[in-house]
Amino acid sequence: MTHSPDSTALFDHLRLELRRGSLVLAVLAALRTERYGYTLRKTLSDQGMEIDEGTLYPLLRRLETQGLLESQWREEDKRNKRFYRLSAAGKQTLKLLLAEWKAINQSLNDIL
Amino acid sequence: MDLVERYLQAVKMWLPAKQKEDIVAELREDIRSDIEEKEAELDRKLSDEEVAEVLKRRGRPLVAAGRYRTQGVLIGPVFYPIYLLVLRLSLIPFLMLWTVRFVYQLFTSTLGPGDSLASWLGPLSGRFWSSALWLFAIVTLAFAVLERVQARTG
Numbered sequence: 001m002t003h004s005p006d007s008t009a010l011f012d013h014l015r016l017e018l019r020r021g022s023l024v025l026a027v028l029a030a031l032r033t034e035r036y037g038y039t040l041r042k043t044l045s046d047q048g049m050e051i052d053e054g055t056l057y058p059l060l061r062r063l064e065t066q067g068l069l070e071s072q073w074r075e076e077d078k079r080n081k082r083f084y085r086l087s088a089a090g091k092q093t094l095k096l097l098l099a100e101w102k103a104i105n106q107s108l109n110d111i112l
Numbered sequence: 113m114d115l116v117e118r119y120l121q122a123v124k125m126w127l128p129a130k131q132k133e134d135i136v137a138e139l140r141e142d143i144r145s146d147i148e149e150k151e152a153e154l155d156r157k158l159s160d161e162e163v164a165e166v167l168k169r170r171g172r173p174l175v176a177a178g179r180y181r182t183q184g185v186l187i188g189p190v191f192y193p194i195y196l197l198v199l200r201l202s203l204i205p206f207l208m209l210w211t212v213r214f215v216y217q218l219f220t221s222t223l224g225p226g227d228s229l230a231s232w233l234g235p236l237s238g239r240f241w242s243s244a245l246w247l248f249a250i251v252t253l254a255f256a257v258l259e260r261v262q263a264r265t266g
């Protein structure tokens with residue numbers, strides 16, 4: 001297959017789809033420890049999971065609305081920051097999702 | 113007002129009303145942290161151009177704000193085919209009704225045989241188009257309302 005602009009766009013789109021679910025997992029898992037947005041972003045990117053702020057903050061808000069995260073504005077270093085952490089429901093959901101993810105990985109490995 | 117604040121105000125304009133303040137406060141904190149980290153790396157203040165570069169990377173205000181919107185469609189994929197069907201189906205009686213009206217106009221018009229067809233039908237065709245537009249608007253509106261209700265009740 002040639003690498004036309006179209007196929008690059010298609011690849012980007014598919015890659016985004018593929019990453020989306022994993023990002024949710026990564027965010028939930030990283031928030032077992034309480035963090036605010038910026039440090040969360042750094043933590044994830046240090047682990048090789050790049051996420052730009054335009055994706056992260058709306059995602060955090062969505063997960064909070066869904067009851068998986070809890071957040072709180074608090075002062076740190078004389079500045080107000082919004083700290084997020086996994087809620088009880090979030091912990092439960094993360095556990096189920098991780099089991100699901102492992103099963104998917106297992107099947108994929110077998111297929112490949 | 114500095115560049116960052118101007119950017120934030122522009123984003124704020126397009127945010128969902130209830131969350132405006134909250135989102136902007138968080139975004140401000142994130143941008144500041146970003147800039148501070150770069151400044152610590154370089155061991156100097158960022159120039160206006162460099163700050164602008166940081167902001168540009170975050171996308172246009174409208175796009176940046178748009179990511180926070182959840183309800184984005186007027187008529188979703190569930191209702192869309194039904195919407196198209198209703199539009200098509202309502203077109204049939206609509207066109208029949210207007211054919212009758214045009215024919216009636218032709219026969220009852222006081223204009224003579226020397227007048228053009230346009231002057232016979234002219235006054236009616238304006239009303240035809242405006243009622244076609246009304247039909248389209250009402251059906252679309254009804255489905256948009258349906259979509260909202262369905263989104264709320266799940």
